[in-house]
Amino acid sequence: MDFGFTAEQEELRRAAREFFEAETPVRLAREMLEDPVGVSEQAWKKLAELGWTGICVAERYGGSGLGLLELSLVMEEAGRVVLALPLASTAAMAVPAISRLATEAQQERLLPELAAGRTRATLAIAEQSGRWEASGVQARGESAAGGWVLSGEKWFVPDARSADLILVVAGVGEGLGVFVVGRGAEGLELEPLQTVDGTRKLDLIRLEGVALPSDALLGETARPAGELDALVDVAKTALAAEMCGLAGRALEMSVEYAKVREQFGRPIGSFQAIQHKLADMKVGLENARSLVYYAAWALDCGAPDARLAAAMAKAYASDVCPAIIADAVQVHGGIGFTWEHDLHLYLKRANADAVTCGDADENRELVASLLPTEAQ
Known part of the structure; x- marks a missing residue:
């Protein structure tokens, strides 16, 4: 194999x-x-x-x-x-x-x-609750005059300012619909949000009677909540992969620094405390990578445990990857805290990714809810 x-x-x-x-x-x-x-x-x-x-x-x-x-x-x-x-x-x-x-x-x-x-394009799911799941969707799409009218708010929408199209998830009847909305649509208002990661812009989107044609609804029909969950699984796996990249580079920077930074006349990488910290960072990173790679493969293949795998990958990466980068700051000492050093950019992006598509706690809850089904 x-x-x-x-x-x-x-x-x-x-x-x-x-x-x-x-x-x-x-x-x-x-x-x-x-x-x-x-x-x-x-x-x-x-x-x-x-x-x-x-x-x-x-x-x-x-x-x-x-x-x-x-x-x-x-x-x-x-x-x-x-x-x-x-x-x-x-x-x-x-x-x-x-x-x-x-x-x-x-x-x-x-x-x-x-x-x-x-x-x-971007996808607008979360609302003020911050939950990336069907239960958190309060925005509505109502049929009107041969088309649709959207109302509600969407929070923490990534890259909305640079998107030509915004895919808005809204309730339609008893189900959910995903609507294609042009960024310049009448009644759509973007409000920039001040967030921890300034390199990836997030926006609050207000939908005040946004009129859309009938074909703006993807698939031209409402969908069950499970189909939204499948989309979130893909997104959370991709973000977990990005977090692995962030943490991997932070670890490389730490190893490089530990070889050249001297204290008491010797490289700090020769001290057992630094060696153990770097080793723990490496173990955590490889575990996160393994979970992400399996989740991506499982989602591609439609494996029975694909949803469980995605939740496990996101939960673990959301815990471990920001912690690895925080440890990298510690290895670098005072310079790691400075604005001039790049590590704060890595830490901020990792912390932002950690709460997008569900944080570690939310995904652990999902893992717990899926385990009985997987065990049967």
């Missing part, structure tokens, strides 16, 4: 690392802190030219036809540079929603533009 990656997957990882280090280094994330929109159009164009915005889009729509496992490899490499581009919101949130829920005509209209990077 082969648990390794294929040669093609390893080549994708290598290409992603080389591209992100050359074209979107951490320096870009710093620049985006002061940018009100948070996107470098030049960098986005180069990313799209590589096909990674359409990595999970079927080939017939101009995509690569790959899966979540390949996207997770790219997301992990993106984490290494604290990528300040809307890759996660477009490729891991919007594209899966359209691919799974939309009619053939809707897919033909939307997916080629997303795959080519000409259109950016």
Whole structure:
């Protein structure tokens, strides 16, 4: 049994690392802190030219036809540079929603533009409760005059300011619907939110009688809550992969620093306390990676335990990856706390990812609820 990656997957990882280090280094994330929109159009164009915005889009729509496992490899490499581009919101949130829920005509209209990077999109699920699940959805979509009218609020929407399309989850009858809304739609208002991670912009979206055509509803029908859960599972796995990349780079920086920083006439990496801390960081990182890779594979294959695997990966990564980066700050000592050092960017992104699509506690609750079913 082969648990390794294929040669093609390893080549994708290598290409992603080389591209992100050359074209979107951490320096870009710093620049985006002061940018009100948070996107470098030049960098986005180069990313799209590589096909990674359409990595999970079927080939017939101009995509690569790959899966979540390949996207997770790219997301992990993106984490290494604290990528300040809307890759996660477009490729891991919007594209899966359209691919799974939309009619053939809707897919033909939307997916080629997303795959080519000409259109950016995001998914608006959470509301004031902060829960990324059906029970937290209070926004409503009502049928009116041959179309739809949306009302309500959406909180913590990633990259909404730079998105051309916002996929809004709202109640429809007894079920849920995902509506395609243009960012400039009348009655839609964006309010920037001040959050811990300034490199990924989040917005509050107010929907005040937003009128939409009948074909704005993906699939043109309401869906059960379970289909929303499946979309969140994909997104949380991709974010867990990004957290692994963040933590992995922080660990590398710590090892490099421990080799050159001297105290009492010797490198601090020679002290057992530092060695043990670095070893514990490595063990935690490899455990998180294993959970993420399995979750991505399980979701790609439709494995019976896919939802459980996604919850486990997100719960563990949300606990361990921010802790690894916090330990990296400790290894660096005083310089690790400074604004000039990059570690605070990694820690802030990891803390933001940790609470998106459910924090560690919420995902542990989900794991607990799924265990009896899996054991039967």
